Amino acid sequence: MTTQTRGRSKAWLWSGVVVGVVGIGALIAVAAADLGKADQIASVVGVVLAAAGLGLSLWGQFGGGGVATPAPAAPAPAVPAPAAPEVTASGAGAVAAGGNIGSVATGRGTSPAPAPTPTAPASVVPAPAAPGSVTASGDRSVAAGGDIGSVSTGDA
Incomplete structure (x- = not known):
């Protein structure tokens, strides 16, 4: 006004x-x-x-007693989208994901049941969820930029 x-x-x-x-x-x-x-x-x-x-x-x-509409505000400056994380998997059976992983089996002929809660075995260390690179290097290695539900890296 x-x-x-x-x-x-x-x-x-x-x-x-x-x-x-x-x-x-x-x-x-x-x-x-x-x-x-x-x-x-x-x-x-x-x-x-x-x-x-x-x-x-x-x-x-x-009638003509309407309230004048205010002028539209200037658009906010565009915020650049965060850079996509670099995701790399090298090695036989290696798995890397930029986000969450529900269930992974890297062994021969095994299929783990989905875990009810995202818990990672001691041998698997997920990468931090912050933007950055996610790398799984080595045979049957697993890395994720988020939570990992269930992982099986063996033949059992």
């Missing part, structure tokens, strides 16, 4: 307050002189104000 719009809003607010105070004062003065006449005046004024309120609310909802 601009300063000019705030100034207009305050002016309308104070105008309404002044009109309301003058109206209440006039009704009190008339009521002191003639209570029946004050009742009739209050009824007519109430109907007029209700109709004006209805008209203003409809105009604000559907």
Whole structure:
């Protein structure tokens, strides 16, 4: 909202307050002189104000009283995507993954059952999950950039 719009809003607010105070004062003065006449005046004024309120609310909802939309903000500078980790597997039966590994079998004819929780055998050390290189070198070696669920590197 601009300063000019705030100034207009305050002016309308104070105008309404002044009109309301003058109206209440006039009704009190008339009521002191003639209570029946004050009742009739209050009824007519109430109907007029209700109709004006209805008209203003409809105009604000559907008419030209809409709020100006702010200008779109400047787009944020593009953030470069992190570099993909270098993943290397060398050796017979070696496995390397840049992320998590669910189940791996590097032996001949074995298939391990998936582990319920990601636990790595002592012989397998996963690489850190931070971006970087993941390397599995040597026969039946396993490396991952994330969690390893189940690994079997033997023939059993």
